Amino acid sequence: MTEKTKAPAVEPEKTDAAEALRKKTFERNKWFFTSSGIGRDMAYQLIASFLLIYIQFGVSLTLAQFTLLSIVIGVGGRIWDAINDPMMGAIIEGSHMKSGKFRPWIVIGALSCGLVIILMFNIQSLSGWSFVVFMSTMYLLWESTFTMNDIGYWSMLPSLSSKTEERNSATMLTVLFAGIGAIIAQGVIPMVTTGDMRAGYRFVGILVGLVFIASQVMVFFGVKEPPRRANETSEKVSHKKMWFTIKSNDQVLWMTLSCMFYNVGSALLTALAANLLYMEVGYNGSLYFYVVCAYGITSVLVNVLYPAIVEKLGRKKLQVISIAIACFGYLALALMGWSSVFPFTVPLLCAFIILVSGGQSMFYMATIVNMTNCVEYNDYKLGERNEAVVSTLRPFMAKFGAALHTLIVTVVLTVSGIYGLSQSISALEAQRDFFAKADVPGQVYYIEQVQDYIDELGGLSEGAAGYDAAVEEVAAKIDADEVMNKYMIDAKYVEAIGDAIITETSGGTTTELGRLNELDAAALSEGAAYALEVGDVASGAESAVNLNFRDKGTTKMKILLRIAMTVVPVILLLSALYIQRKKFIIDEEYYDMMLAEIDKRDKSKE
Incomplete structure (x- = not known):
């Protein structure tokens, strides 16, 4: 009987040197990759949080024109995403360019998307139906080009490391820098644009477009991609296999549904904050800045403290506590301002927004880690990582959530009569x-x-x-x-x-x-x-x-606005928590078990 050939022993010195080099590469990749999120999130927030505000307050449209444009953004964009996002994930998964699997798409997407953003806010000679056609076209172009960057970017995150502490660190920093980008965008844009909407958005479009491009060029030249595994180097991903991978990974499907509820619920407060402030306090960009600071600084602090908090509580317990805190903040926001006993003031508003932001940020951090761990679950079940295919669902659902909250905002603004009233501002x-x-x-x-x-x-x-x-x-x-x-x-x-x-x-x-x-x-x-x-x-x-x-403004307008900003988010956040509590099984112990099994299987193939 032929004796099985044993793999040659690796000298301890070489092992230590290889590990030291791996750690050095990871640290370099981590900082270049995560800090680039500032520019990415500035670009995303400009469209997700401010495009509708620009259209509502900066462009004169009839109710029919505004509604149709919102439907194009909400429904048309999602129909296109259903085709484009999985297709882009399959293209990235099967790409074999010299510069890497992810980096080419990250930089191509950023260059084209940055140009679209600049044009979107600097062509202002159109109005009425011609503007609706123009903005519909530009929005779909933004969707397509941002998808190239977004799927490439988030697919690269799990490939940086499979070690739990390193992955948590990279994920935390990614969310942290994205939060910083959101603070910059949400704080500066209202101050620059309020009172001079059209000229302000011209400047913001150019600035954000260029910053986005620069940040992603930094990823292209600063991040070194890890080598692909042997079973990935030559395989092409067919659409049939792509859908099989998504369908077979039950954990990523449940996480995607949870993310959809979270993305819609968590976005409504900031999406309608301008209308709330302008109606309750007055048309002042500085007031919006205070609200954004309360929301954003809290988010950043939570991201910094997250590793220590999750180590003590664990992700499941942390998620329950975080949603409870956020719901309490929303309840307080719903009740303030209806009597002299509990008046609507900016300091009180900021205090309750701190609770909402803190709770949502903790839940989101745990959710991102859970979503990222679905890559290893795919490897554990199917024997393949398929980062781009698995990660396709997160940006798709983020954009789907953004579209749903756009539709909710549109319904609230039109049914309440706020949109018609706001046309005096535009x-x-x-x-x-x-x-x-x-x-x-x-x-x-x-x-x-x-x-x-x-x-x-x-x-x-x-x-x-x-x-x-x-x-x-x-x-x-x-x-x-x-x-x-x-x-x-x-x-x-x-x-x-x-x-x-x-x-x-x-x-x-x-x-x-x-x-x-x-x-x-x-x-x-x-x-x-x-x-x-x-x-x-x-x-x-x-x-x-x-x-x-x-x-x-009328009482009806204020009641409908407050319900959309507080009651609806509470229902959606509780739904997101319920799904992860009942359907998601990859806790810390399960993740370690998967890594051990994957490592054992890989060694048996050597």
Whole structure:
């Protein structure tokens, strides 16, 4: 009988040197990979959290146009994702480029996506249905290009290390730096854009697009991919095998469903925060910054403390506690502001947001670790890691969740009437931009014509007898005027424009001349610069936006808004927790058992 050949013994010195080199490579990869998440999440947050705000407050659309665009983003994007995401995962899994399995797609996706973002916010000459077509096209392009980067990026994470402590460390830092990117985006964007929406988003689009590209180029040149295993080096992944892999991994399917509930629930607060603040407090980007700081700094601190907390409690117990904390915060947010005993104040709002953010961040960290461990589960069950195929479901569900929360936001804004009311803001923002580009004679003519339109309306309010006819007459006058029709003024909002304050800047000093509807246009003179201010002004006079949005908000609007921001997230977060408690089996002990079995199986093949 032939004796089985034994593998040659490896000298301890060589083993130690190889391990030292592996650790050194891991540390380098870890920091380059994870820190790049700042730029990635800035780009993601710009679209996920602010695209709808830009459309709502920066572009004049009818209710039908806004609703259709939201459906394209929500439904059309997901239909495309159902085709594109798994296909992209299979392409990455079967790719064999010299520069690696993941890095080429990370950088190609970033370069193309960065360009799309820049164009998305810098082409502003379109309105109405032409804007709907343009933004629908750009959004689908963003989906396609970001998917290349996203699947490549998250598929690379589990390949950095299979050691529990190293993987937890890399995962923690990935989420931490993503959180930092989210804080930067959510804190800076409102401050830059509120009060000058169109110009602000032009600048933000260019900045975020370039930062995203730079961060992913850093991954391409800074991260060294580990060598592929022998059974992966030549195999092509067919679509049949791709779907078989996904279907056979019951743990990743349950985690995907849990992630969907979490992604939708956790996003609603930030998605509707601007509307809440503008309606309850006022149109002020600084207030939004305080809220973001409370949310973001808490998230960062939790990410830093997560390894110590999870070591003491374990992931399952930590998830229960974290959801309980978040739900308490949501309950407090739902109750505040309805009586003088429990008023709506920014400090109280920030305090309860800290509870929500802390709870959600702890749950999310544990969820990401659970999702990442599904790669080893795939190897344990099927004998193959298939990182890209397994990891495809996380970004797909993240985007699917973003689309669902977009649809929920759209329903809330349209059914409550908030969207219609907010169009006074988008009209004011657009006119501010147009007014700034006109010369002084043009500005004088603009003021005189708007005052004439206001007189035509005769103080009639919406719903009053004769209002619709008066609006039609004003709209006809605007359309017939070759100068004024270029400003794309909606006749329904001329009175809101009249509430804007005209300022004069001369010799470095800015003076408030008064509201447009009361101003003598002859007061404007060559040599000075004039602006149409729609937000806060130095004198403290009430802004045109607050007069036409906050002060006209109804109780129905506020109740529906609060339900969407608090009750719905609680239901979804509890659903996400229930699924992981009842269906997910890969705890710390199970994970260690899988690694031991995989290692034993691999050694038996040597």
